[in-house]
Amino acid sequence: MPKKKKKVEETLRTGVIYCGDNIEVMERLPSESIDLIYVDPPFFSNRQHEVIWGNGAELRSFADRWMGGIKHYVNWMRERLMEMHRLLKPAGSIYVHLDWRAVHYIKCEMDRIFGIKNFRNEIIWHYSGWNKILKDHFENRNDSILFYGKGDEQVFFGYTIPWDSEDEYVKIRKQKVRTDVDGRKYVLSDAGGGKRIKRYLADAMREGRPVDNVWDIDKINNSSKEFLGYPTQKPEALLERIIKASSNEGDIVADFFCGCGTTLAVAERLSRRWLGCDVSPTACKLVQRRVSKLNKGSRKFEIIGMPVTIDELKKMEPFEFQNHIIVDLLHGTC
Ligand SMILES: C[S@@+](CC[C@H](N)C(=O)[O-])C[C@H]1O[C@@H](n2cnc3c(N)ncnc32)[C@H](O)[C@@H]1O
Incomplete structure (x- = not known):
């Protein structure tokens, strides 16, 4: 039987982006060290998100396919949510961003992990769009964000x-x-x-x-000022509500599926400390550039775990490898 790797509890670092599978990253972090977690995991959408952006040379994409069905997705999420529960401070809060495909399954899991009494809201993020009469259902125009406190002492200011x-x-x-x-x-x-x-x-x-639990906020589209071209990029206004409602200045905010770093950029702007994680090296580099721009490059934000060895590079998805090289060439880091 393979030996279980010993977990190392690192001291918590902020202003860093971990590149890797978040389960492995979270397992190394100390318990009860984070004030606020927001995550926006892949949604069980059976799609491949792809977009060509920038000068057309960079292809961003991430897999959101669950061949084993919802059961596989829920198991995958469960072990991650359990780690997040361990990492939250007693007065901490967690927001998990989902949509109609998986929210009900994950709500049941979170009730078990965080306790049903710590469930605070299902936030409905409603966005406008062009509605049509469909054959057998209404247009879906919302995402759901499950909000839990860790316990009774939870920090909360409303918005x-x-x-x-x-x-x-x-x-x-x-x-x-x-x-x-x-x-x-x-x-x-x-x-x-x-x-x-x-x-x-x-x-x-x-x-x-x-505000109540129904939030009307526009989606990011390619004419939005914030648009970075990352598929599933979330609006800063959404994260601003969450961060202001559930943390103080100086608190530690984490996003373990950080994508292009919306949570981290807003946390930085609102004077919170933060850490992020994404399995995609392209996303991590994008985050690094995004947060560095906010303080005009005066502070260095480190990426931990970027693939460097031949073996690590070989393990990368083909489009990730391509991006890795192209982004470095474009931005002079290669
Ligand atoms: C829905 S997107 C997040 C978008 C983000 N909220 C934003 O505003 O840009 C989900 C992200 O999770 C990342 N991801 C998927 N599986 C992961 C894992 N096991 N560990 C870390 N990141 C993961 C994907 O690479 C993708 O960037």
Whole structure:
């Protein structure tokens, strides 16, 4: 029987991108060391995501095929989610981004791993698009993000967006607007125990509108300012909500399926510490460039585990190998 490799608990490093299978990376990291995890794993879509981008020479792609069906996918995710649970601090939170194909299966797994009492929300990310009448179903226009706390001490601030106008606020509250002796507008708000307090419209406008679990945010398309050409790139606005709602400045944010690094770029911009992992060397290099640009190259972000030996290079997918060489030639790192 092959000997089980001894796990090494490294001290946690931030500002680094691990290139490799996340299960192997996570197993090396210390328990209860991360404040917030967001992951956006392959979705069980039975597709190969491919896109030609940049000058047309680079081909990005990642496999999202599960020959063994949903059971295989769930088993694969289970061992990773268990590691994420171990890595989270007691006050930490996790957000797992899925869609209608796998969310129900993964919800059952997460209830088992994180505890049903720690389930907080299924966030519905709704995006607009051109809808057609289909033969036997409605258009799917949402992804689902499962949000769990690790326990009762969980850090959470919520998130607000601006009100369009005082009229919008009043319409939703369905209350009569009154005016005090100084001419300031208010509504009467229920303060519990039969008590009513004045809620000034100016205060409500300043504090903003708390968001619920349905988030309307545009998808990234090739005319978006943020567009990098990475398939399944997520909008920064989505990550900004998650990171602001569930972490403080200086906290440690991790994304173990980081793709082109949306989580890491937003964490960097919001003064959080971060670490990322992706199995694709192309993605890791893209992340490194993306976060370096944010601080104008003043800080070096290291990629750990980039393939270098002949054996490692031979193991790469053909398109990964091609990208690896082309990106290096284009950016002068070869
Ligand atoms: C849906 S994409 C993530 C997109 C990302 N949220 C963004 O905004 O760019 C999923 C990523 O998971 C990576 N991936 C798949 N299997 C992996 C594994 N075992 N370990 C690490 N990364 C993996 C893929 O290479 C891909 O970049």
